[in-house]
Amino acid sequence: MSTTPDAPAVDTSRSYQEADPSAGLAKSGALARLLAPIRTHLVICAVLSSLSAAAGIVPYIAVAEIARIMLEDPTGAHSAIWTWVGIGAAGASVWLVLLVQSSRVGHYADAAILHDLRVRIVRHLGALPLGWFRLAGSGRVKRAMTGDLEEMHEVIAHALGQLTGAVTVMAVGTGYLFFVDVRMTLIALGVLGLMAVCYRVSMRSMTTHMNRLTAADARISAASVEYADGIQVVKTFGTGGRVLRRFDDAVDEHTQAFAAWVAEVRYSSAAARLFGSEMAVLTAMTAAGLTFVDHGSLGVADLVAFLVVAVGMPNSILPAVTASQGVRKGRMGAANIERLLARPPLPEPELPRAPSGHGVEFDRVSFSYDGVTTAVDKISAVCAPGQVTAIVGPSGAGKSTLASLLPRFYDVSDGAVRIGGVDVRSIPSAELLASMSLVFQDVALLRDSVAENIRIGRPGATDEEVRRAAAAAHIYEVIEQLPDGYDTLLDAGGGSLSGGERQRLTIARAILSGAPIVVLDEATAALDADSESAVQDALATLATGKTVIVIAHRLHTIAGADQILVLDNGRLAERGRHDELLARDGLYARMWAAQEGVLA
Structure with missing residues (x-):
C-alpha cells in the first residue's frame, strides 16, 4: 500500500498475472447462474418440448395399436382403427404446434440473455484496468464474445429441448411398452x-x-x-x-x-x-x-408394437447425446464468461477529487506484475507543465511500465502517482483518461472513415476542427489525396497509409482531444528517417504548452528534453539534461556513444 498520506484506500497488492479470480466458482453452477434471468422462459421451453415429444410418439403408438387390432381380428369390423387414426393425426398436429412454440420461446430467451451478456461483458471490459488487456491479449475477449456465447446458445436454443424431449419419449415409450410386455x-x-x-x-x-x-x-x-x-x-x-x-x-x-x-x-x-x-x-x-x-x-401383434415403438426410440436419444455434449461445452463457456466477469474492475474513488493543475509527480513509485519481481522500484520524479520529460534506458528497464502507471493501466504497488497534487486513484477514470493524450508505437485504427478515426479524440468535433487537427499533425495533404478524402474507409492496418502516416493520424486524434498531458511511448521507434521527421514535427505541435512524457529509444530525438530520467533494472539511475548526463559519463553517456557509433 502507498505510504503517502493522500493515497486512497485501494488494494493494489493483487497480482496482475493471469490468476483466476473465480477459482472458487463451480463450473457446473456458472451456467445456471448466468441463465438465471431467463429461468422462467427455460422452464416454459422445457415443458413445451416435453409435451411436444409426448405428442410426437403418439402416432407411433397409434400405428402399433392399428397393427394389433388388424392382426388380432383380421375379419372383424375395425371401427376402432379410425379412432386410432384420428389419435395419431391429432398427436402429429399437436407435436408440430408445440415444437414451433418451444423453438420460439427458446430462441427468444436465447436472444435476450446473449444480448444481456454481451452488454455485461462490454461494460465490464470498459471497467477493467487497461493493463489487463496487454497481458491477456485479444484472444480471451474474442473467445468470450464469440465461442463461449455460441456454446451457451446451443444449450439454450437446442440442447434443452432435445434433452427434455428425449426424457419424455423414453418415459412415454417405456410406459406403453411395459403395458404390452x-x-x-x-x-x-x-x-x-x-x-x-x-x-x-x-x-x-x-x-x-x-x-x-x-x-x-x-x-x-x-x-x-x-x-x-x-x-x-x-x-x-x-x-x-x-x-x-x-x-x-x-x-x-x-x-x-x-x-x-x-x-x-x-x-x-x-x-x-x-x-x-x-x-x-x-x-x-x-x-x-x-x-x-x-x-x-408373445403374440405377433405385440411384437409389431415393439418393432414400431421401441425401434423408433433411438431417434430421439441420439440427438440428446449430442445435446449432452453441448451442455458440457456450454458449462465450460459459461465458466469462462463468469471468470471474465469476475475479474476485479479498476477501483473508482469513493470521494473523487479534481486536480488543481496538470503537473505529474511520481512519489517513490514501486510496481510488480506478479507480486514478486519488482518492475519499478521507488522512483520519484516531477514532470512540470510546459516541459518535456524523457524516460530512457535499456530494454526491460521499466520505461513503459512507469509511464503506464500514469493513466492507471496498472495501480502502483507502493508510493503514489499524482496529477495536480491529487493521487490518480482519487480521480475518476473517465476524467483521468480525458486529461491525457496517449500515442504509442503500435498504431490503433478503427475500421471506419479517416475523419471518424481522428474524431475519436473528441467525438463532438466538427469537420472543420478535424481538418485543423489533421493539418497540425502534417497529415492533411496525405488525406486529401486519398480516393474519398476524409470519407475514405480504413481497416485496422490503415489501408494504403504508411507507418508514418498512420502514426500522424493518431497524433491528429491526440491534437483534437486537446488533453493537457501527453504521453508518447516509442512513437517514432519503428519509422524511417523521413517518416520520423514528419512525425516529430507533428509531435512538436501536439506537445506545445503541455506536460509531456516521452519514452524514447532513439536518444537523439530527446536531446532537447527539459529533463531526462535514465532507468536501469527498474530503478532511477540518472537524472538531468542531455549535456549534464553526457558529462557524468554514466549509463546515458554509454547508451549515447553506442547509438552514435562513438567509442565510450
Missing part, C-alpha cells in the same frame, strides 16, 4: 442402457481433453495472427523462422491433443453408437420377439 421392454432398455454406459465411458475425460484443445486453438489463433501480421518478413527471410515454428508447434499440439482423445474413446464411442442405433434395437427386438413368439409367450 415387460420382458421385451427390459431387453430394449438393456440395449439402450449399454449405449448409455459406453457413452459415459467415452465422455469421462472430455473436460480434460477439451481444455487441452481449447488451449491449442488459442495458440494456433495467436500464431496465425502473428504469421499474417509478419507475412512480409516471413516471405523475405524464408519459412524456417521462429514464427512458422511456433505455428507448426501449435498445430502439432492440437493434432496430438485430438489424436489422444480419439485414441482413448474410439472403442467406447463406437460401441455407444452401435448400441444406440436403430439396427441394434431392431436386431434385439426381432431376435427376442421371435423366440417368445415361437414359445407362444
